[in-house]
Amino acid sequence: MGELKKLVMGLMKVNHESKYHPETNVFNHTIQVVFSALAETDDVDLITACLLHDVGKNATIYEHEQVGAKLVEPYVNEKVRWLVENHLRINYYLCGKMRSGKAKMLFSSKWFPDLVRLRRWDVMGRDPDFRLSENVLEKFGVIVDKYLR
Numbered sequence: 001m002g003e004l005k006k007l008v009m010g011l012m013k014v015n016h017e018s019k020y021h022p023e024t025n026v027f028n029h030t031i032q033v034v035f036s037a038l039a040e041t042d043d044v045d046l047i048t049a050c051l052l053h054d055v056g057k058n059a060t061i062y063e064h065e066q067v068g069a070k071l072v073e074p075y076v077n078e079k080v081r082w083l084v085e086n087h088l089r090i091n092y093y094l095c096g097k098m099r100s101g102k103a104k105m106l107f108s109s110k111w112f113p114d115l116v117r118l119r120r121w122d123v124m125g126r127d128p129d130f131r132l133s134e135n136v137l138e139k140f141g142v143i144v145d146k147y148l149r
Contacts, residue, residue, distance in 0.1 A: 002075075002148060002149070003075060004051075004052065004055075004072065004075050004076075004148040005144055005148050007052070007055040007058060007071060007072070008027075008030065008051055008052065008055060008144060008148065009027075009144075010055075010058045011025075011026040011027040011030055011054065011055065011057065011058065012025070012027040014026040014027070014057045014058060016029065017061075021126060022126055022127075022128035023125065023126050023127060023128055023130060024128070026054050026057050027132075028130060028132060029054065029125045029126065030050075030051065030053075030054055030125070031125075031130075031132070031136065031140050032124065032125030032126070032127055032130055033050045033053065033121045033122055033124070033125035034047065034050045034051055034140070034143060036120075036121040036124045036125060037050045037117070037118075037121045038143070040117070040121075041117070043114070044147065045077065045079045045080050045083070045114075046083070046114050046117065046118065047143075047147050048076060048080050048147050048148070049079075049080045049083035049084055049087075049114075049118055050118060050121060051143075051144065051147055051148060052068065052072050052076070052080065052084050052148075053065075053068065053083070053084050053087045053118065053122065054068065055068045055071055055072065055084075056068025056069070056070075056071060056084075058071075059071075065084060065085055065086070065087055065088045065089070066085060068084045068085070069081050069082075069084045069085035072084055079111050079114075082109070082111055083111060083114060083115055083118055086106065086115055087115065087118055087119060087122060089106065090106070090115050090116065090119045091119070093106055093107070094119075
């Protein structure tokens with residue numbers, strides 16, 4: 001199994017604090033994020049970023065986006081790495097808590113529209129009633145094999 005697949009599958013063992021993530025499990029959350037994205041796009045880089053956005057949580061919850069970006073960097077292109085690294089930073093931008101210089105830098109990226117989409121799907125992936133059935137896991141396995149070669 002490739003390194004990226006191992007990182008994604010490792011998320012099965014990582015639980016979220018239910019106060020912030022009612023779906024409780026990072027793997028469950030990731031599946032929801034990916035399925036939401038697939039309903040709206042076929043952009044390979046964006047789907048790959050959805051698969052990988054939380055892999056840093058295998059090592060740490062805090063600053064997991066920075067850790068995740070470093071973990072995936074050897075295996076993905078710059079766009080995917082940038083999306084993983086910035087998937088939480090956009091919150092500060094959207095809430096008006098980002099300094100204007102950093103906000104301009106983030107907003108000026110050619111990938112900013114994709115970052116907004118990733119963040120939207122990240123928020124959508126919080127359904128506590130979503131259940132992992134054999135069918136869901138089988139579909140997700142096909143998606144992982146397709147996008148994480």
